[in-house]
Amino acid sequence: MDIINGSQIYKVGERRAKNGKCILYLCLQEATKRECLLQIAVDKKFNADIDRNAYILRILSDLASLAEREYQKIPENKGKTLGYNVGFPELIDSFLYEDKQVNILGFEEVENPYDILPLSKVAKEGFRVDLRTSAWIMGKTLKIIDFAHGEKIVIDATGGNNILLERDRHYVNIFDWTGAKLYSSEIPEENLCSDISKAAQAVITALGGDWKMEEIPNDGDDAYFEYTNFLFMLANGGENNAKKAHTGFYQIVDKYWKKEFYPFTIMSL
Amino acid sequence: MSQDKTTLNRDTYQNAYNDATAGGTRRATYHAEEKIRQGLGLDPMVDPKGPPHLGPVRLSLPRFVKIGNLWRLANGLPMAIEDLLDTTGSMGNNVELAIISLLKAYEMLTTGNSPILKGYDPQIATGIFNDTEDPQDRVAILCRTQFEMAEKIAIQMALCPPGKNGCGNGKEDPQFGLFAAAYLTKAFINGYGLKTYHFTVSDEPLVMYLEPRWIKKIFGDNVVAHVKKNGYDIDLESLPDTNDTIKQLKKNAHAFFLQVGDRRDVKEQWTNLYGEDHVIMLPEDSDGYQTKNLHCVKSVIIGLTEGVLDLKTAVDFLREHEVSKADANKIVRAVAHIPIGAQKLCENFGKLPKAGDFFRNKTDLWPVDPIEINAMDIEDAAGGMVWED
Numbered sequence: 001m002d003i004i005n006g007s008q009i010y011k012v013g014e015r016r017a018k019n020g021k022c023i024l025y026l027c028l029q030e031a032t033k034r035e036c037l038l039q040i041a042v043d044k045k046f047n048a049d050i051d052r053n054a055y056i057l058r059i060l061s062d063l064a065s066l067a068e069r070e071y072q073k074i075p076e077n078k079g080k081t082l083g084y085n086v087g088f089p090e091l092i093d094s095f096l097y098e099d100k101q102v103n104i105l106g107f108e109e110v111e112n113p114y115d116i117l118p119l120s121k122v123a124k125e126g127f128r129v130d131l132r133t134s135a136w137i138m139g140k141t142l143k144i145i146d147f148a149h150g151e152k153i154v155i156d157a158t159g160g161n162n163i164l165l166e167r168d169r170h171y172v173n174i175f176d177w178t179g180a181k182l183y184s185s186e187i188p189e190e191n192l193c194s195d196i197s198k199a200a201q202a203v204i205t206a207l208g209g210d211w212k213m214e215e216i217p218n219d220g221d222d223a224y225f226e227y228t229n230f231l232f233m234l235a236n237g238g239e240n241n242a243k244k245a246h247t248g249f250y251q252i253v254d255k256y257w258k259k260e261f262y263p264f265t266i267m268s269l
Numbered sequence: 270m271s272q273d274k275t276t277l278n279r280d281t282y283q284n285a286y287n288d289a290t291a292g293g294t295r296r297a298t299y300h301a302e303e304k305i306r307q308g309l310g311l312d313p314m315v316d317p318k319g320p321p322h323l324g325p326v327r328l329s330l331p332r333f334v335k336i337g338n339l340w341r342l343a344n345g346l347p348m349a350i351e352d353l354l355d356t357t358g359s360m361g362n363n364v365e366l367a368i369i370s371l372l373k374a375y376e377m378l379t380t381g382n383s384p385i386l387k388g389y390d391p392q393i394a395t396g397i398f399n400d401t402e403d404p405q406d407r408v409a410i411l412c413r414t415q416f417e418m419a420e421k422i423a424i425q426m427a428l429c430p431p432g433k434n435g436c437g438n439g440k441e442d443p444q445f446g447l448f449a450a451a452y453l454t455k456a457f458i459n460g461y462g463l464k465t466y467h468f469t470v471s472d473e474p475l476v477m478y479l480e481p482r483w484i485k486k487i488f489g490d491n492v493v494a495h496v497k498k499n500g501y502d503i504d505l506e507s508l509p510d511t512n513d514t515i516k517q518l519k520k521n522a523h524a525f526f527l528q529v530g531d532r533r534d535v536k537e538q539w540t541n542l543y544g545e546d547h548v549i550m551l552p553e554d555s556d557g558y559q560t561k562n563l564h565c566v567k568s569v570i571i572g573l574t575e576g577v578l579d580l581k582t583a584v585d586f587l588r589e590h591e592v593s594k595a596d597a598n599k600i601v602r603a604v605a606h607i608p609i610g611a612q613k614l615c616e617n618f619g620k621l622p623k624a625g626d627f628f629r630n631k632t633d634l635w636p637v638d639p640i641e642i643n644a645m646d647i648e649d650a651a652g653g654m655v656w657e658d
Contacts, residue, residue, distance in 0.1 A: 017654035020338065024654060118656045162653025176653045237275070 003038065003102065005095040007031070010104060012038055016113070021046040021178060026113060029092065029104065035112045036092055039103040047101035049178045054094040054103050056153070056177045060084075061091065063151050086110075086171050087144035107173060110166050117167060119206050120160030127266040128208030131221045131228075135253045136262070137165065138203045138231070140172035142249055145195050146242035152183040154191045160202035167264035193240040200234035208269050211235040223256035275332070275344065276379070277419050282372040285420035289368070289427035297368045297423075301430040306407055312428040315412045317449060318489040325449070325488045325495050327351075329392045329416040329456040329465065331631070339627040339637065344390035346621055348465065349416050349456045350378075350571070351522075353396040353446040355471035357403070360529065361433030363470060364397055366560055368426050374564035375422075377590055378571070383582065385572040388623055392416040395425070396446040399432030401483060408432040411445045411487050416456075441473045444511045445487050448479055451518040452496045452503065453488065459521050460634050461617040466574075467522040468567055470551075470560070472529040474538045477512065481505040515542045523574050523611060527551050527566060529559050546607050552599035565592055565600055576610040 003010045013026035016037065027038040041050045064084035071082045085108050093104035107113060119137065122129055129137070141163055148155050156179040164173040181191070201211045209216030209228075216228045230252055239245045289297040296302070305311065313320035319327075329349035333340035354363040375393075378386045396413040403410070409432070414425035447469065456465045484492055484505065496503050501517075503509060509517065518524050526539040526548045540548045551559040551566060565587055572578035578586055580601055587597035612618060622628075626636035 015657060017656045019654050118654075121656060157653045159653055161656065 002030075003027075003097055005093060005097070005102075008093060010036070010038055010093075018042075019176070021049050027104065034092075034106060035114070037089070037105045037113050039105055040097065041100045041102075044099045044101075047096075047099075050101040050103055051094070053176065053178045054091050054101075056180050056182070057089060057091040057103075057105075059151075059182075060088050060148070060153070060177070064088075064147070067147075084144070084147045086173065087140070087147065088174055088177065107164075107166070107171075109169070110171065115166060115168075116164045116173065118161055119163040119165060119202055122206045122266060123160075123208065123269065126269050128217065128269050129206050130219060130265045130267065131207065131223060132257055132262050133265045134203050134207050134231075135227070135257065136170050137163070137172060137206070138200065139246070139249055139253060140170070141174070141199045141203070142196070142242055142246040144172065144174050145199060146246050148180070149187065149192055149195070149242045152187060154181045154183065154187055155195050156180060156191075158195045158199040158202070160205055163199065163202055165264070170261070170264075189240045190237075192242065193237045196239055196242055196245050197235055197237045200231050204231055204235055207231075221256075223252065227252050227256070275419060277372065277375045277422060279372065281420035282375075282423060285423035285427075286368065289423065296365055297427040298364050298430055301428045305409060305430045308406060311409055311412060311430075312425075314425055315414050315428045317411050317413050317445070317453075317487050323415070325492060326453045326455055326499050327394055327413065327416055327449070329394075329454070329458070331457055332390060332418070333628065333631050336627070339629060339642070340631050342622055342624055342626045342628065342636070344418075345388050345624040346390060346461075347392045347416070347457055348386050348389035349392050349394065349454070349458065350466040350567075351394040351396065351416075351450055351454075351468070352567075353398060353443055353450065353467070353469040355441055355443065355473065355529070356397045356429075356431030357399050357434055357441050357473070360470075360472060360560075361431040363560060364395070364426060364429055364431050366563065367395060368423055370561070370564040371423055371426070373590065374568065377564065377568040377586075381586070381589055383572070383577055383586055383589075385568055385575065385577055385586075387577070388621070390418065390624075392418055393422045395422075395429065396449065397429045397431060398441060398443045398446045399434060400438065400440070401442050402438055403432050403434040408434055410442060410483070411449070413446065413449055439474065440476055441471060443469055443471060443475050444477075444479055444514065445483065447511065447514050447518055448484065448509075449488070450522065450524075451514050452501050453492075453499065454521070455499055456521065461621060462615045463612060463618065463621075464615075465522045466567075466571055467518060467524040468527055468570075469525070470527045470529065470563065472532065472535065474535055475511060478510050479508045479514065481508060484508065512542060519543075519547075523547075523570075525549055525570060525607070527563065549603055549607070552596075552603045554596050554599075555593055562592065562596060562600060565590070565596075566604065569600055570604050570607060573604065573607060573609045574611050576613040579609065580605055 001012045009030035011028040015025050017024040022039050022041050025038045027036050029036055041047050068082050071077050089105040090108050092106050095102055157176050162174055162176050164175050204211040207216050214232045218224050317325055319325045329347045331347050332343045334343045356363050378391045394414050394416045398411050399408050401410055412429040450467050493505055526543050528550050553559055554562050569583050583601045584597045622636045628636050
């Protein structure tokens with residue numbers, strides 16, 4: 001089936017996901033042959049939510065670009081990038097189709113959205129990641145949360161269903177921003193805390209663990225006790241400052257593991 | 270070390286205690302005492318009138334987490350435990366003792382080989398009472414905290430200024446606290462037919478009637494409206510007396526009187542009101558004090574009533590929690606006459622919802638049958654999408 005918006009034709013493919021408000025399909029942007037995701041409201045009463053998702057993604061994109069430009073102005077940052085833009089979907093298009101709001105979403109630097117894996121799928125399919133793999137997942141998720149909180153945005157949906165991974169290039173993408181909230185003044189601590197704790201809970205689940213019981217399988221890694229204690233602390237709401245969480249997290253990670261590429265590693269539960 | 274802020278633990282307790290005592294340099298209730306001495310009254314959270322958005326009714330409700338379209342019971346069903354402490358004269362130290370022993374008290378309920386309230390979410394409220402003839406500008410006749418679950422238990426306790434007076438007039442006035450417990454409490458657990466726990470601690474007789482002017486003064490002019498909204502039919506012209514109030518209290522709570530001292534007249538009066546099997550003569554500990562081990566007495570009472578302990582394992586339980594053998598034996602002896610296993614007689618005992626169960630609505634008593642839960646209902650946990658396989 002084709003959906004047309006002005007001069008753009010989107011060829012709709014298989015369904016990839018859904019929730020109470022929208023359905024997500026693979027689609028092909030005919031003009032560019034780019035593989036995208038088409039997000040459509042299940043009912044027009046959810047149009048505002050889908051439209052809000054687009055609005056927030058635009059804000060995030062502008063803020064990420066601004067941050068990158070400022071970052072590049074500093075000479076010692078030459079050759080490096082902040083990379084906030086890969087932490088959330090790219091909004092390609094947004095329009096009304098037969099009274100329902102549609103967003104066309106893509107992932108910068110990821111050609112095929114089919115390659116993106118929700119973190120929650122790891123455990124669901126009977127696997128768990130190892131400690132070192134969880135480190136880049138948690139670290140990059142904290143980076144996105146820190147970026148959002150710095151811009152007075154609370155994400156809310158930071159659970160395993162909303163943390164998407166590009167396993168080969170170690171991208172982490174927080175996908176659905178429909179429930180995100182923009183603040184103009186101080187953000188309530190519990191909301192800041194909730195973003196961090198939900199993410200940590202999701203990572204602990206992907207490790208084959210149980211955050212309430214404070215259990216994670218121990219494969220004999222030297223980092224195990226210090227690293228997992230830190231995760232449990234985050235999962236139980238022990239930190240509401242994402243920057244502190246990010247810094248503290250990497251102090252532990254850098255203590256035990258070299259800064260080098262480590263492949264996405266899973267094992268049976 | 271994890272920092273669970275949803276329940277009381279060493280970290281959250283220590284933070285609250287250090288705040289209240291300025292690092293251990295003063296009484297926990299110092300600030301509250303100063304405030305009332307300066308005519309600034311009570312903190313709204315412990316004023317019996319309640320803060321404007323809550324009013325005088327104290328709520329003990331389940332804690333839920335929204336998962337998709339459903340509500341997941343986060344911590345087990347709430348079990349409300351309320352103390353009503355005499356703080357007149359020699360009893361003036363009761364709040365301080367309660368705060369100091371709070372962590373141990375909570376740990377007895379929730380940890381160890383036989384956690385007394387395993388599977389429940391203990392929610393603790395503290396009331397203190399004084400005398401209507403105490404100086405009204407400096408002494409609160411009644412304070413009553415909210416039912417709380419973590420460091421707020423200690424924080425609100427510290428907001429209750431002990432009276433330390435008492436007038437020597439042969440009575441105190443706990444009847445207002447009993448009225449609040451009976452008519453201004455809404456406990457979710459009662460919906461299952463189970464009872465909460467209520468402990469009154471005193472060394473004096475009480476007044477056998479409730480005066481309308483004091484009821485209004487303590488709980489606010491709209492108290493009757495709040496009581497009626499809470500499901501009870503009373504009016505100021507014909508208030509229940511203390512006897513009827515306690516009868517009402519005992520319908521919803523395992524209510525006990527814990528006597529300090531050994532005055533016969535006090536024991537007789539309270540026994541007439543509560544029944545012999547609900548009056549406990551607090552034993553002296555090895556240092557000669559009756560209230561330092563109050564938390565142990567209460568924990569054993571709850572454990573016996575819940576059927577988690579019997580008269581033998583109660584001693585072991587106390588020993589596990591570092592009570593001396595001599596004190597443990599005295600405590601068990603002092604409570605041996607209570608109705609053991611009374612909570613287990615409730616039809617729904619043992620069939621209660623547990624932490625992790627999903628509910629359609631927060632006001633539902635029973636969870637959704639797991640086979641009825643649509644993947645769509647819960648899969649978008651913590652937000653996001655439900656992804657196809």
